[in-house]
Structure formats: structure tokens, C-alpha cells
Amino acid sequence: MTTSEFLTAADVELMQGLAQRITATRPELVNSDASFGELAWNWGRAHAAQGSSWRRRLWFSGGELVAWGWVKLPCSLRLSDGTVANATGAYLAYQVHPDHPELVDEVIDWYDATAAGLERTVLPGDPDRFALERWAAHGYVPDPDGLGDTGSWTQLNQRDLTDVESPKLPDGYRFRTADEAGGEAAVRAHLNAWGPRAYTVEAYRDLRETTGYRGDLHVLVEAPDGEMAASTIMWLDEVNRTVEFEPMGTHPDHRRLGLARALLLHGMLLAREAGAVHATVACLGAPGHPAARELYYGAGFRELCRDVPLIKDASAG
Numbered sequence: 001m002t003t004s005e006f007l008t009a010a011d012v013e014l015m016q017g018l019a020q021r022i023t024a025t026r027p028e029l030v031n032s033d034a035s036f037g038e039l040a041w042n043w044g045r046a047h048a049a050q051g052s053s054w055r056r057r058l059w060f061s062g063g064e065l066v067a068w069g070w071v072k073l074p075c076s077l078r079l080s081d082g083t084v085a086n087a088t089g090a091y092l093a094y095q096v097h098p099d100h101p102e103l104v105d106e107v108i109d110w111y112d113a114t115a116a117g118l119e120r121t122v123l124p125g126d127p128d129r130f131a132l133e134r135w136a137a138h139g140y141v142p143d144p145d146g147l148g149d150t151g152s153w154t155q156l157n158q159r160d161l162t163d164v165e166s167p168k169l170p171d172g173y174r175f176r177t178a179d180e181a182g183g184e185a186a187v188r189a190h191l192n193a194w195g196p197r198a199y200t201v202e203a204y205r206d207l208r209e210t211t212g213y214r215g216d217l218h219v220l221v222e223a224p225d226g227e228m229a230a231s232t233i234m235w236l237d238e239v240n241r242t243v244e245f246e247p248m249g250t251h252p253d254h255r256r257l258g259l260a261r262a263l264l265l266h267g268m269l270l271a272r273e274a275g276a277v278h279a280t281v282a283c284l285g286a287p288g289h290p291a292a293r294e295l296y297y298g299a300g301f302r303e304l305c306r307d308v309p310l311i312k313d314a315s316a317g
Helices: 009-026 036-053 103-114 129-137 183-194 202-208 258-274 290-298
Strands: 002-005 054-061 064-072 077-080 085-086 090-098 120-121 154-160 173-176 218-222 228-237 242-250 277-286 302-306 308-312
Touching: 009 036, 009 054, 009 064, 009 090, 009 228, 036 054, 036 202, 036 242, 054 103, 054 129, 064 103, 090 103, 103 120, 103 129, 154 290, 173 258, 183 202, 183 218, 183 228, 183 242, 218 258, 218 302, 228 258, 258 290, 277 290, 302 308
Parallel strands: 090 120, 242 277
Antiparallel strands: 002 054, 054 064, 064 090, 077 085, 120 308, 154 277, 154 302, 173 218, 218 228, 228 242
């Protein structure tokens, strides 16, 4: 059985459940944007502004979700600095349970029909060789820009939480939680690190309602002058006892002070207290983007898997 319509919060919760089931046995097969935390983050922060341009389809077997596709179609977004960003192509996030590989072709056919006439991109995981073969058979090719030395492909990193160093912040800096600091500070911390985005206090309120969000695991670093210097959200999957850092960033004026490393270590200790035994964090993997990768490697993370940016021309059928 399948259904196809706008994406709802209830859908996202089902999709998170599928991520948890795959994480339990084949974590390397959880696609980019299909993990427990990524789903909540991407839905919560953006559905109010972008939801009308999203389409989704769900595949069920025996009443249980076994595959889904989430297409982001072209839209215009007003950013926090008043400018407008235009997305002109289509992007698919998707997941197929490894016990139902035959559904990969159905996902691709649905994507091609939903985004016909548009340039189409997708990020299947490199370990899923069957899926990569099927995408190729449907005319999708490696994106040369995405796979280049400064490309956009990402890798997922992991480590256990048995031995975590104590964090050290520079004098005058302190850790805060979003529960303590409030929504305006939480949003400001994100915008300070990532620049203009379509992210507001209202969007943050929606984020708080997603499954898995905890304000005590949303950590900020406050500078001596009160500026929000760094932040991260940790998504705790209680079923698998794993925590996912997404997003994580530092204000440009406060970089190279050790804030990100301290925030990462502090976050892992908080997550361990909350019951996690394992942590993941994603980063750009291309050689031309070494900063985050070196940060995570220095904190004990190692690569688990990576994605493969694929593209199909708008003129293709």
C-alpha cells in the first residue's frame, strides 16, 4: 500500500521509526537526511516556510512503513537578513528498508514523475550498492561538482561514549541550554554560526514539537559579552541509545578558540548521562573541507559511511 500527499508531522514520526529500525541492524544504510535527528531537524525548522513545496509518498507492508520519499520542489524563501533565496531544482530524501530493495525502483519512478521537467538530485549512501545500480539504470549520474575536491558530499562519523574527555572553555565563556536561554538565543546562536537562513523563533517553536527534541540537549556557548558563540542540538534515539549532533556551528568571530571541541565533549557527556552509549555526527567529506572532519576526528570520531551525490538533467525523462 502507498500514499502520496503533503508531508505531515505524523509522517515524520513514522519515518523516524523506520530510521530507528534500520539503525538497529544496518546503520550504514540510513541515507542522508533520513536519520532520526535529521528528519526532525529538517521538518521542524522549515515546514512552516517550505511545506507547501514538499511532496511525499509512503510505502507500507503489513501496516508497517518500509519506504518513503520526500521531494523538495522549487520555492522562494525569505531569509533572516531580508534577502530571498530561490531553489530551482528538485531534491529527494528517501529511505528503503533493506528487506524491501524492490521498492527502490518505485521510489525512483515516483520521483521522476513528481519532479518531471526539473533538474533532480539525490544522495543515496555509498554502502547501498544495489540502490546505486538502480539509480544509474534510471539515468542518474554522479554529480561532478558534488563529488569534487570542494564538493558537497558528506560522511557520517561515529564513536562510542565510554571515554569522553572533560571539556575546557576559554575564560568568560559558559555553556547554556536552550531551555535556560530561551528561543531567541537559540535562534540567534544558529544564525550567528550559519549566516542568513529561513529560520525564526516561530520555526524554533515548531522544532520543539518534533519527536526527539529536548531543550536540555540543545546546548549553546555564550561569550563573555553575552553573544551566542556556538551551538548544537543533540537528538537522542532512546531505542538504539545513540545520539546525533545536528546541526553544530560556531560564530566566525569566535572560531579557533576550542569552542566547538568543548561543545562536542560537553554534549557527549550530557548525552551519556541521558542514556546514550553511541554518538554520530555528519560533516562535509571532500578534501577541500577539512575543518569539521579534523575536529570530529580529534574528538574520537571515525567515518562510518558516506553519500554519493547523483543528478539527472531536467530534459531527461
